[in-house]
Structure formats: C-alpha cells, structure tokens
Amino acid sequence: MHEFIKNIKSIWKYAKKEKRGIITYIVLSLFNIVFSVAFPFVFSTIIVNLTDNKFDQVIYTGIVILSLYIIDDTFYFFRNRLYEKIFREIYIDIFTHIGKDCRNTFSIIN
Numbered sequence: 619m620h621e622f623i624k625n626i627k628s629i630w631k632y633a634k635k636e637k638r639g640i641i642t643y644i645v646l647s648l649f650n651i652v653f654s655v656a657f658p659f660v661f662s663t664i665i666v667n668l669t670d671n672k673f674d675q676v677i678y679t680g681i682v683i684l685s686l687y688i689i690d691d692t693f694y695f696f697r698n699r700l701y702e703k704i705f706r707e708i709y710i711d712i713f714t715h716i717g718k719d720c721r722n723t724f725s726i727i728n
Contacts, residue, residue, distance in 0.1 A: 629708070642700060
C-alpha cells in the first residue's frame, strides 16, 4: 500500500495540469453510478405494473428507461473521451520529462 501511495504522489505532479478534467471525470462517473443504481428500481416498477395489468404504465416506464439509458450512455461516452484525453496528456508529460532527463544525462557524459 505504501508503494502505491508513493507511485500516486509521483504521478500527481504530471497530472496537476489535468486536475479540472480529473474532477469532471469523477463527477461523470458518479452520474453513471447513480444511473446504474436507478435502473433496477425502474425495472421493478415495470414488473409491478405488469403483474397489476397496467400496460399503459409499462409503456410510460419503458419510455423513462429508454431516456435514462440515452442519458447514461451520453455521460459514459463523454467520460471515456475525457479519460482518453487525460491519459494522453499525462503520458506525453511523463515521456517529455523522461526525454529531458535522458538528454541531460547524455550531455553530462559527453
């Protein structure tokens, strides 16, 4: 666990520029979690309405489920795009830093 925390601290210096994106990513992830929890509740209302022969309510609930899925997939799409951007920027910063260190090492040797 100690090594994990040490690695996170060393990577965080490269991720500071992406702090806003990371916070946005966390918020979008929380929305996805909320929708994942909400789906079983909505499905349970469909089951209750089916057993009570309320077919018009089943249709309305189905429309709600479709809307929730569209919203959830939209958040998921933007969250994944943001993840790719954050990963790419941090990756570039790390390799730029490594390249500078290697250049400095070779200039000392020569």
